[in-house]
Amino acid sequence: MANKGEAGGAALRLEKVERHYGDGESRLSILTGASLVLSPGEVVALVAPSGAGKSTLLHIAGLLDKPDSGEVYIGGREAGSLTDAERTEMRRLHIGFVYQFHHLLPEFTALENVMMPQLIRGLDRKEAAARAEQLLAYMRLGERVKHRPSELSGGEQQRVAIARAVANAPHVLLADEPTGNLDPKTSRYVFEALTALVRASDVAALIVTHNMDLASKMDRRITLSGGKIVEV
Numbered sequence: 001m002a003n004k005g006e007a008g009g010a011a012l013r014l015e016k017v018e019r020h021y022g023d024g025e026s027r028l029s030i031l032t033g034a035s036l037v038l039s040p041g042e043v044v045a046l047v048a049p050s051g052a053g054k055s056t057l058l059h060i061a062g063l064l065d066k067p068d069s070g071e072v073y074i075g076g077r078e079a080g081s082l083t084d085a086e087r088t089e090m091r092r093l094h095i096g097f098v099y100q101f102h103h104l105l106p107e108f109t110a111l112e113n114v115m116m117p118q119l120i121r122g123l124d125r126k127e128a129a130a131r132a133e134q135l136l137a138y139m140r141l142g143e144r145v146k147h148r149p150s151e152l153s154g155g156e157q158q159r160v161a162i163a164r165a166v167a168n169a170p171h172v173l174l175a176d177e178p179t180g181n182l183d184p185k186t187s188r189y190v191f192e193a194l195t196a197l198v199r200a201s202d203v204a205a206l207i208v209t210h211n212m213d214l215a216s217k218m219d220r221r222i223t224l225s226g227g228k229i230v231e232v
């Protein structure tokens with residue numbers, strides 16, 4: 001299940017990233033030189049107060065937004081010099097996203113949802129189905145592959161979303177409150193499944209959470225202070 005990142009290299013590197021909103025008197029400096037290195041297989045919690053810039057950072061790391069200055073490297077490749085088409089391609093192949101709400105496609109089964117990113121990448125159906133089955137079995141959803149999202153519990157839906165996010169063996173998994181919508185027991189279960197899959201797949205995970213219990217179980221905890229990343 002290992003990904004194709006180069007040996008020993010960083011999965012994600014942010015170098016002195018700055019992001020400002022607005023101009024003149026109303027200018028807001030949200031990121032003022034944020035630097036971060038994530039290694040393959042590492043699970044890192046990003047814990048910071050509301051408005052500190054967590055989503056801004058995640059959007060930049062996920063190539064959904066561009067920094068005003070600084071660099072973003074995904075699997076060793078600098079993203080700033082890429083064309084829009086290349087950025088989209090890099091996002092599709094090398095970055096997985098998990099949100100608080102699963103965003104699964106309601107008319108497709110769990111298996112088809114996990115196959116989807118692989119089919120978009122051009123993999124044939126048989127290969128995509130085999131990998132999707134393997135991932136869902138890993139998430140202990142082997143008995144649920146033919147269920148549609150509405151036929152799954154909240155925790156099961158989130159586990160499908162996690163399997164889908166790593167289906168293309170990305171370098172980086174970015175998760176924004178992935179268990180924020182679940183009860184504490186289910187949260188822990190989903191988080192443990194996520195962590196096991198991320199480690200087995202050699203993906204680097206950056207997880208925004210307000211849940212200190214889960215944050216304490218991750219490899220590292222970081223926060224944003226004055227627009228910079230600080231280890232907690």
Ligand SMILES: Nc1ncnc2c1ncn2[C@@H]1O[C@H](COP(=O)(O)OP(=O)(O)OP(=O)(O)O)[C@@H](O)[C@H]1O
Pocket residue numbers: 021022028030048049050051052053054055056057
């Ligand atoms: N497009 C934008 N234009 C102007 N200001 C913005 C924009 N996006 C975010 N901001 C501001 O930047 C700050 C950081 O926002 P961001 O969403 O990154 O914070 P956050 O840490 O994710 O917060 P939360 O935990 O509440 O989601 C906030 O004050 C927000 O109002």
